[in-house]
Amino acid sequence: MCFSFVENTIAQVNDTLQKKEKVNDLEEVVVSGQYNQQSVDQSVFEVKVITQEQIARQGGNNLADILNQTLNITIIPNASTGKSGVQLFGLDAQYFKILVDNIPLINDEGMGNNTDLTQINLDDIERIEIVEGAMGVQYGANAVSGVINIITKKSTSKKWEVVPYIQEETVGSEYNWVDKGRHIQSVKMGHNFNDKLYANGIFTRNNFNGFWGDKEGEHHLYDDGKRGYEWLPKDQYTVKSLWNYKTDNFRAFYKFEYFDETTNRYAEEVRENHDPATDLTYPVASDEEFSSERIFNHLNINGKFFKHVLYDVSLSYQQQKRNVETYNYRIRTGEKFDVASFVYESRKAWYSKGNFSNFLPNKKSDFQLGYEVTSINGFASAISGMYSSENIARTLDSYDVFASSELVFSDKFSLRPGARALFSSNFNTQVALSVSAKYILDNGVEVRGILGTSPRLPSYEELYTYLVDVNHDVRGNVTLNPEQGTSAFLHLKKKYKVQDWYMSSKLSGWYMNVKDRIELAIINQSPLQYQYTNIDKYNAWGLTFTHAAMLHNFRVNAGATFSGVSQVMETEEDYNDDYLYALQLNTNVSYTVPKWNTTFSAYLKYTGPQYQYVQQTNDAGETVLFRGKQLDFSWLDATVKKSFFDNKLQATLGARNILDITSVNTTAVSGGAHTDAASSLMLGYGRSYFIKLLYNFNF
Incomplete structure (x- = not known):
């Protein structure tokens, strides 16, 4: 994100300006991929x-909301x-990991990957770190396109902190206090028992x-056809607790989170049940209620032993379960009957990771040793419609060891090679490699290069799908x-000053390659049969340029990003491996x-037309390949944030999706097995407005 990059690099140019503006987050430290916390400038990774x-x-x-x-x-x-998924460099959520405090977060469909972004609230966030590119050595399998940490x-600087807030938001033009709009309530309570022990608790709805x-x-x-909702309603509850203990050379923290989400799906079809004798109807519909529960435990200890060796060890138990309740619903009376409940999906995971570094007392070289152990017991019900008549329960155990070294040749040049061996109960041993380098030129330009690899493990759907009936064979x-x-x-990257303007510019070039990509392929024409198989090749390259300027209280x-993607399925007789190109632009301005x-503040992002080769049946019944196109669109947000009473009360007014985008036409989507391709892609529910009120009872 270009604005985050700027606020953490430009600001480091001038400490006086930092103090003048009272911005305390400009000397930002990062932990993602580091041996220990380092400033952004010192990090070998970008x-x-x-x-x-x-x-x-x-x-x-x-x-x-943020990404x-x-x-x-x-x-x-x-x-x-x-749900809300995400693509990074054109690869979907299977190819990158979402971490919380450096450990992968469990979800309905995976461990770290395939995460629903709407299930991660930000009520206790200090910062979000994004590292692009394969991070297999640092974070193991499925970190192909990067990680979000x-x-x-x-901690808090106050003896007590009590921070409640409410947020009211329209959903498009829809809003009332009862059954329309978005309503958020949260309260956080934290306490420093002494200079070593801090604890807090958070509740959010x-x-x-x-x-x-x-x-x-x-x-x-x-x-x-008018019953139900275009976007499904859902209710989320989150309870969190933290205990943090620290001394000069030791820190331990324990985090607990309970998350509960209920999503309702109301059928369009209504059985009106007309009674000719009374000329009345007794309408009934068949509905579903999905509930997701996540339990997250994380114990971390870090410090020193033998006076200088650093250790950082985490142990986590996580569980996510998704239930479904199916029922018939008498609409007039609100009565449920024929109720049946099932466990739809469930995952339980034990996880531990340890990093050990700073073995050498000199500052010219160091090395890191580490391990990562994961045991996932997964379950998917046949009631989901994706599997055979038998429920799918599988255990995946993985045992990784990794090592890297950091060689500091001078104040300008450092190098970090690394390797990881990934041992699994289900797959052959995998290897991840990386090498990163940083060099500072005489003119102050910072040069960073990162070359890395990471495997991506097959998902449940790819391994165990069994959709076989008169219309399907997948x-x-x-x-x-x-x-x-x-x-x-x-x-x-370079930071510089032009008159009173503080500037920062960065140019990034990248190349990505994925071999043995898993896709659905036709394995038999008559009868038509599909199966997941390793047949696809994916190549992408791109250039990204970001520039920022700051003058006193004004920032822009x-x-x-200009990128090209080439994708080939080896089973296609008439494939095209040409690169298809796309453009993204973004800008944001803020004035205090x-x-x-x-x-x-205002934020604007433009996503240019996107292309993809897709198969289509022509009038002669032949399958041909053509270049589909998704139309371009822009997304504009704006906010006003004001503080009152010596910053105790904060009010934020905002508008999302000011350009009122709801969907975009596309021909760049392939149809599935026995399903037609969609002609439009839903992006939003229109222009929305919100107000957030937060009060700090700190003393």
């Missing part, structure tokens, strides 16, 4: 940082499930009443091999009026 202040200015409550304006990231909401707050659009909600009585493949991803990044940031204690 780490983008989104600070707590930036999150507050955007009025973001979950990860989808929507980020270059190279595309948020993909799903109105029919209520959420760092949580673990996020109530999204769905987007009605042309629908009439759950109480609609007629079979005219099967998984338990013999699938892990995909192999490789990436190379080169970053050039702009960025552009000190005497008003007010900051005005």
Whole structure:
């Protein structure tokens, strides 16, 4: 994200300006991929940082709210499930990891990957770190395109902190206090028992009443296709607790989180049950209620032994369970009957990771040793419709060891090679390699190069799908091999001053390659049969340029990405491996009026047309390949944030999706097995407005 990069690099140019503006997050430290906490400038990796202040200015409550304006990231909401997925460099959420305090977060479909961004709220976030490119050595399998590491707050400068807030938001033009709009309430309580022990607790409710659009909600009585919602309603509850103990050479923290989400799906079809004798109807519909529960435990200890050797060890137990309740619903009376409940998906995971570094007392070289152990017991029910009549329960155990060394040849040049061996109970041994380098030129230009690899393990769906009936024959493949991803990044960055303007510019070039990509392929024409198999090749390259300027209380940031993607399925007789090109632009501006204690901000992102080769049946019944196109669109947000009563009360007013985008036409989507391709892609529910009020009872 170009604005996060700027606020953490430009600001380091001038310490006087930092003090003048009272910005305490400009000397930002990062932990992602580091031996220990380092400043952004010292890091061998290029780490983008989104600070707590930036999150507050955007009025973001979950990860989808914040990442929507980020270059190279595309948020993909799903109105029919209520989930929001994400693409990074054109690769979907299977190819990157979401971490919380350096450990992968469990979810309905994976461990770290395939995460629903709307299920990650930001009520205790200190910063978000984004590292692009294959990070297999540092974070193991499925970190092909990068990682997003959420760092949580673990201390306060006050004896007591009590921070409640509320946020009210329209959903498009829809809003009331009862059954329309988005309603958020949260309270945080923290206490420093002494200079060593801190604890807090957080409760948050996020109530999204769905987007009605042309629908009439759950109480609609007629079979005219208008019952239900265009975007499903859902209710989220989150409870968190933290205990943090620290001394000069030791720290331990324990984090607990309980997350509960309920999503309702209301059928369009209504059985009106007309009674001729009374000329009355007794309408009934068949509905579903999905509930997701996540339990997250994380114990971390870090410090020194033998006076200088650093250790950082985490132990985590996580569980996510998704239930479904199916029932018939008498709409007039609100009565449920024929109720049946099932465990839809479930995952339990034991996880531990340890890093050990600073073995050598000199500052010219060091090495790191580490391990990562994961045991996942997964379950998917046949009631999901994706599997055979038998439920799918499998255990995946992985045991990784990794090592890297850091060689500091001078103040200008350092190098870090690394390797990881990945041992698994289900797949052959995998290897991840990386080498990173940093060099500072005489003119102050910082050069960083990163070359890395990471495997991507097959998912449950790819391994065990069994959709076989009179209309479908789609099967998984338990013999699938892990995909192999490789990436190379080169970053050039310079900070400088032009008159009173503080400037920062960065040019990044990148190349990504994924071999043995898993896709659905036709294995038999008559009868038509599909199976997941390792047949695809994926290549992508791109250039990203970001520039920022800051003058006193005014900041402006702009960025552009030009990228090309080539994708080939080996089973296609008439394939085309040409690169298809796309453009993204973003900019944001902010201006602070000190005497008003007010900051005005605006964020704009343009996503240009996107292309993909897709198969289509022509009038002669032949399958041909053509270049599909998704039309371009722009996303504009704006906020005003003002503080009152010596910064105790903070009010944020904002508008999202000011250009009122709802969907974009596309021919760049392939149809599935026996399903037609979609003609449009839903992106949002229109222009929305919000107000957030937060009060700090700190003493």
